[in-house]
Amino acid sequence: MLTTCSKMVRQLLQPIEEKAITSSDLGDAFPPNCTDDALNGEDDEIPIVDYSMLINFDNPAQRSSAIENLSKACLNYGFFIVKNHGIADNLITRVYEGLLAFFDLAEEEKRQYETISPSDRIRWGKGDTNHVSREFLKIAAHPQFHCPTKPLGLGEVLQEYSQNLREVGLELLRGIEKSLGLEDLYIEKTMKLGTGYNFFTANDYPQRLHSQKRIGQFPHCDPSLLILLIQNVGGGLQLEHRGKWLNANIEPSWIIVNVADHLEILTNGKYKSALHRVVVNNEERRVTLPMFLGPSLDALVCPSPQFVDENHPPRYVGITYEDYLEANQHHIIEGKSCMQQIRL
Numbered sequence: 307m308l309t310t311c312s313k314m315v316r317q318l319l320q321p322i323e324e325k326a327i328t329s330s331d332l333g334d335a336f337p338p339n340c341t342d343d344a345l346n347g348e349d350d351e352i353p354i355v356d357y358s359m360l361i362n363f364d365n366p367a368q369r370s371s372a373i374e375n376l377s378k379a380c381l382n383y384g385f386f387i388v389k390n391h392g393i394a395d396n397l398i399t400r401v402y403e404g405l406l407a408f409f410d411l412a413e414e415e416k417r418q419y420e421t422i423s424p425s426d427r428i429r430w431g432k433g434d435t436n437h438v439s440r441e442f443l444k445i446a447a448h449p450q451f452h453c454p455t456k457p458l459g460l461g462e463v464l465q466e467y468s469q470n471l472r473e474v475g476l477e478l479l480r481g482i483e484k485s486l487g488l489e490d491l492y493i494e495k496t497m498k499l500g501t502g503y504n505f506f507t508a509n510d511y512p513q514r515l516h517s518q519k520r521i522g523q524f525p526h527c528d529p530s531l532l533i534l535l536i537q538n539v540g541g542g543l544q545l546e547h548r549g550k551w552l553n554a555n556i557e558p559s560w561i562i563v564n565v566a567d568h569l570e571i572l573t574n575g576k577y578k579s580a581l582h583r584v585v586v587n588n589e590e591r592r593v594t595l596p597m598f599l600g601p602s603l604d605a606l607v608c609p610s611p612q613f614v615d616e617n618h619p620p621r622y623v624g625i626t627y628e629d630y631l632e633a634n635q636h637h638i639i640e641g642k643s644c645m646q647q648i649r650l
């Protein structure tokens with residue numbers, strides 16, 4: 307029944323053509339002349355969540371205060387920095403080293419991952435136009451973990467990091483469901499997180515020698531429930547907050563988390579998917595690793611009854627995570643947003 311419903315929705319989705327990016331597509335967020343002023347972000351504060359307080363179950367006052375912070379951050383910003391997450395600095399350093407070593411491989415080694423077939427769980431690509439310069443590696447990490455075989459050891463490091471990060475992400479979701487007044491494990495159960503589909507996108511933005519090609523990624527939102535990102539050097543990522551772009555000046559050992567499309571759908575728009583973009587730093591090569599912590603591919607995601615009443619009608623069509631990811635002929639490793647198509 308659910309599958310039929312989701313299939314019908316899928317047929318209703320109008321394909322959006324993917325097109326090459328040109329300067330005329332830059333929109334308000336990136337005016338065609340791309341002056342430095344238009345690309346600059348502001349250094350306002352970003353909310354911080356202390357993870358060690360969130361998991362301090364022996365100290366209810368500390369845990370409540372962390373949940374309160376989570377709640378304000380999700381409601382007023384849609385993003386926050388996580389400190390004291392317990393993932394060893396040394397493991398994070400090895401992740402950056404492994405990714406840099408992958409991107410440093412000869413191009414013919416990486417090209418084997420360029421194909422776009424429905425069965426792909428690893429995908430490599432690069433873009434280098436007038437405005438954008440980025441190389442990426444996408445890998446599915448859960449329920450099955452996939453990784454290129456070279457460089458040696460990358461798979462082990464990423465898998466260990468992925469397991470650690472997943473635990474942090476699940477704990478954050480438990481805090482979030484508490485902040486929303488939902489029963490314990492509500493998100494885990496309804497989104498079938500035991501088989502939750504998680505993927506990574508590793509991004510490599512080369513250093514810039516000129517003020518052009520500063521755009522790493524155009525403004526966008528992403529699918530999944532939460533996105534947990536680390537970056538080897540500060541600067542680059544900007545998140546939209548009340549009409550301003552805030553610089554995510556986070557240290558290599560911190561995690562920046564943002565609310566993504568499927569938490570917006572589940573909460574019927576109470577928590578909003580965070581709009582973000584990347585404007586790269588001119589001096590340093592920057593590697594980032596967001597993890598997209600999502601529902602199970604077969605989970606039907608629709609506004610939960612707790613957020614729907616006479617005054618708050620459902621704002622989104624229910625659709626399985628898999629159908630959402632595959633809308634517009636995208637494959638599930640692509641991770642493209644299609645919120646505008648499911649808004650009611």
Ligand SMILES: O=C(O)CCC(=O)C(=O)O
Nearest residue numbers: 507509528543584594596
């Ligand atoms: O590299 C970044 O800072 C952000 C990456 C991102 O937004 C993405 O890969 O979807």
Ligand SMILES: [Fe+2]
Nearest residue numbers: 526527528582
């Ligand atoms: Fe993104």
